Every structure is written in C-alpha cells, then in structure tokens.
Amino acid sequence: MFQLFLPLNFLGFVYREIKASMANIERMFELLDETPAVADNGTEPLRIGAGEVRFDHISFAYHAGRPILQQLELTIEAGKTLAVVGSSGAGKSTLTKLLFRFYEVGSGAIRIDGQPIDQVPQDELRRQLGIVPQDTVLFNDTLKNNLLYAKPDASDAELQQVIRLAHLETLLAQAEQGWDTRVGERGLKLSGGEKQRIAIARMLLKKPAIMVFDEATSSLDSHTERGIMEAIRQVSAGHTALIIAHRLSTVVDADRIAVLEQGQVVEQGSHSELMARQGRYYQLWQMQKETDK
Ligand code: ATP
Numbered sequence: 001m002f003q004l005f006l007p008l009n010f011l012g013f014v015y016r017e018i019k020a021s022m023a024n025i026e027r028m029f030e031l032l033d034e035t036p037a038v039a040d041n042g043t044e045p046l047r048i049g050a051g052e053v054r055f056d057h058i059s060f061a062y063h064a065g066r067p068i069l070q071q072l073e074l075t076i077e078a079g080k081t082l083a084v085v086g087s088s089g090a091g092k093s094t095l096t097k098l099l100f101r102f103y104e105v106g107s108g109a110i111r112i113d114g115q116p117i118d119q120v121p122q123d124e125l126r127r128q129l130g131i132v133p134q135d136t137v138l139f140n141d142t143l144k145n146n147l148l149y150a151k152p153d154a155s156d157a158e159l160q161q162v163i164r165l166a167h168l169e170t171l172l173a174q175a176e177q178g179w180d181t182r183v184g185e186r187g188l189k190l191s192g193g194e195k196q197r198i199a200i201a202r203m204l205l206k207k208p209a210i211m212v213f214d215e216a217t218s219s220l221d222s223h224t225e226r227g228i229m230e231a232i233r234q235v236s237a238g239h240t241a242l243i244i245a246h247r248l249s250t251v252v253d254a255d256r257i258a259v260l261e262q263g264q265v266v267e268q269g270s271h272s273e274l275m276a277r278q279g280r281y282y283q284l285w286q287m288q289k290e291t292d293k
Contacts, residue, residue: 038104042120048128049113050078051209051240053099058108059263060091060098068094070263071108076210078113081236083243083251085284086260092244093134095260096212099242100129112210130208132232134215136195140186143172143198144179150202158205166201167231168194193224200231211241215250225250248288257281 053076060069068091076082084092097103099110101122109116117125138146147162148154159179163169171194175181181188190198203211213232229250232243245251252271259267259280267280274281 038101038122040122042118042122042125044115044119046120046124046128047113047115048209052076052078052111052113053210053240053242054111054114055095055098056109056111058098058110059106060094060103061106062103067263069098072260072264074258074265076240076242077255078240079238080255081241081243081253083245083254083257084260085245085248085251085257085281087284088246090260091263092246092260093214096131096214096242096244099210099212100126100131128209129212130203130206130210131212131214132196132199132203136199138184138190138195138198140184141182142180143175143183143188146183146198147179147201147205151205154205162201162204165204165231165235166197167227168197168201171197191224193228196228197231200228200235204235209240211236211239212244213241214244215246222249229253248285259284 055072055074057071057073058069059067059071061067074082074084074095084095086092094103098105099117101117104118109118111117112125112128139149144159147159151158163172163179171190172178175188183190213236215228215232225247232241233253243251243254251257255270256268257271257274258265259274261280267274267277269277269281275285
C-alpha cells in the first residue's frame with residue numbers, strides 16, 4: 001500500500017503543480033485520490049484541554065523486524081517546549097509522523113490530554129496540530145496566497161500581524177510588489193530561512209493547539225538560524241511545542257530535552273541538567289564540537 005508519509009515529501013513536488021487554494025493536507029490527499037495507509041475511523045470529537053501530548057509506551061516499525069521505536073515513553077507538558085535530540089536515524093522525525101497519524105503505532109498509544117488520537121477523526125486531529133516542516137512547500141503564486149493557504153479567510157490585519165511575528169517584514173519590503181509578488185519556482189526564489197518564516201507565519205494563522213517544528217537549521221547559516229530560533233521561541237511561548245532538533249545548538253532554551261537512542265528515551269532534562277550529568281547528551285555535544293571544528 002502507498003505509504004502516507006511519502007506523499008509529504010512527494011507533496012513538495014506535487015504541490016508546485018496545484019493551485020494555491022488548497023486549505024489543508026487532507027484535501028490534498030482527496031485530490032490525489034490516495035487511500036490513507038492509516039484507517040480513519042475515529043469518531044470521538046477531540047477534547048483539547050491544556051494540550052498535553054503523551055507518547056504512551058509506543059512501539060513502531062516501518063518494516064517488520066526493524067523496530068524504530070520500542071516502548072517509548074515521552075510527555076510534552078501542556079504549554080511547554082520539548083526538544084527531541086539523538087543521532088541521525090534515531091527516530092526523531094518518526095515521532096512527528098506518528099503524531100499526525102501518517103502511520104499507525106504498532107503498540108501503545110499517543111494521547112492528547114489523555115485521549116488516544118486513533119479515536120479521533122484525522123481531520124480533527126490535524127486541525128489542532130501545526131507543523132513547520134524541514135522543507136516548506138511554496139506555490140507558484142503570490143506571497144499573500146502562500147500565506148492564506150493556511151487560513152483562506154484571514155483578514156489583511158491578521159496577515160500583517162503574522163508577518164510581523166514571523167519577521168517577514170524585510171522580505172516583504174524588498175519584494176517588488178509587496179505581498180502580491182509571485183514566489184516559488186517561477187517567481188521570487190526564497191532562501192531556506194525565508195521559507196521557514198513563511199511556514200511559521202502559516203502556523204500562526206492556523207493557530208493550532210500543538211506546534212511541531214521539524215527544524216532544518218543545518219542548511220541555514222548561523223545568523224539566520226539564530227533568527228529563526230528566536231522567532232520559534234516567541235511563537236511557541238505558552239504553547240505545547242515539539243522541536244525535532246537535528247542540531248544541538250537549537251535546543252538549549254527548550255523547557256525539556258529528550259535524548260532518543262535505540263528507539264527509547266535515554267535521558268531527559270534541561271540543557272544545564274543534562275550537561276551536568278555528563279551522559280549521552282553531553283557526549284552528543286562533544287561529538288558536535290568535533291564535527292564543527
Ligand atoms: P535525522 O536526524 O537524520 O533526520 P531522525 O532521528 O529524524 O533522523 P527518522 O527520520 O525518524 O530519524 O528515521 C528513523 C529510521 O527510520 C531511519 O533508519 C530511517 O531510515 C527509517 N525510515 C524513515 N522513514 C522511513 C520510511 N518511510 N520507510 C522506511 N524506513 C524509514
């Protein structure tokens with residue numbers, strides 16, 4: 001069967017060819033006429049309270065016999081930021097795919113405010129989740145429509161507000177026709193950092209209860225990376241947020257950091273606690289220092 005997360009990458013390719021009026025990923029899947037790999041038979045309304053997310057003893061494998069997550073336990077406290085770190089291939093992005101239910105957990109449950117997410121219709125679940133992905137997809141359309149994609153009925157005042165919060169003013173000031181400037185393959189080419197800011201602005205328009213940042217800072221220079229991290233910090237303040245961190249420098253300010261190894265969380269704490277412990281997190285820092293030399 002067609003694996004559903006593949007289309008997320010694949011969407012990057014397909015999106016460019018499709019008009020910008022698409023309001024959400026789910027409609028995209030309808031358009032592509034894909035059969036979701038995960039059965040969408042939840043019928044309960046999602047009862048969002050404070051917004052706690054719990055990975056409750058979950059196990060998962062893409063292919064039988066090759067477990068990725070094993071009895072993993074992890075809680076993102078309501079209103080707090082949790083960053084997940086770990087070596088490449090540890091399964092960090094997989095957590096996000098499972099949270100969005102692009103794949104089904106093998107055992108255990110993911111719960112939002114105690115409610116297992118498989119009991120909830122997928123569109124309702126995904127309405128409450130926002131993601132700033134590693135690779136932001138832009139349409140061949142105006143800057144404004146690229147933002148409105150997240151909320152087609154947003155007012156100009158709302159747009160202006162998110163542009164300010166996502167620090168997109170400079171880009172806008174430089175674009176010849178302001179937010180009516182065309183972007184994407186056939187328009188103004190945006191840098192990795194600018195695309196991330198657009199994704200942040202889209203998320204702000206959507207106002208999800210839970211924010212996920214699959215950071216792509218490895219492709220950004222350190223000045224841009226700092227700017228993006230600052231924007232993420234401001235935007236996520238007071239929200240339940242999960243940062244999938246592919247670089248350690250971006251997690252220092254998170255309320256809590258979890259280190260993923262061999263499918264499990266092997267350490268958790270704040271940056272200073274984990275550094276003082278001189279365990280796996282500390283070792284990852286030493287390794288990064290070596291590779292950054
Ligand atoms: P990185 O920091 O390098 O992005 P990660 O910790 O986010 O890594 P994941 O992307 O979650 O790691 O991948 C975990 C493992 O699952 C890897 O071994 C990866 O090759 C494998 N994997 C990821 N996606 C798929 C897929 N669609 N089908 C099969 N295996 C996959």
